Amino acid sequence: MGGRVHLFPFSMEGLLAIDLAARHPLIATLTLLDTPHKFRKPSLCAGTLTKHVQQFHYWEYDGRGLPHGMEQYAVGYKGFPVNTMWKLVAVRKQATKRASDVKAPAVVIQSEADENVDPINSDN
Secondary structure, eight states: OOOEEOOOOBHHHHHHHHHHHOTTTEEEEEEESSSSSSBBOOOGOHHHHHHOOOOOOOOOOTTSOOOOTOOGOOOSEEEEGGHHHHHHHHHHHHHHGGGGGGSSSSEEOOTTTTBBBBBBGGGG
C-alpha cells in the first residue's frame, strides 16, 4: 500500500468524496461530476414536509442532450423517495463544512442537462 488515490465520484458520491478527501492525505486528486450543492428545485430539500404531499419524485427526463436515437440507452433511476432528501441535505452540509480542508487539487464538472442539480454548482 502507500499509493495515492484519485477520486472521480458521480452525483451524491461527490459529497462523500469531499469528506473523504478532507480526512485522508492519500487522496491525490478529486474530480467531482454532477455533485449536488444547489438544486434546481429547492422544494425537494424540504423532504420531511414534502413527503405528506408527494411521496416519490419522478424525473422529468426527456432524453435532452442525447443524440437522436440514443434515448433508449439512457438507463437510471426513475426518481427517489422524497422523505430521504433530508439525508442528502445533511451529507451536503457536512461536505460543505469539510470542503475547505481538502488539500488535493479538485475539478468540478457539472452537466447542463442534469435535471435536479443546478449547473451553477460548477461555479462554487
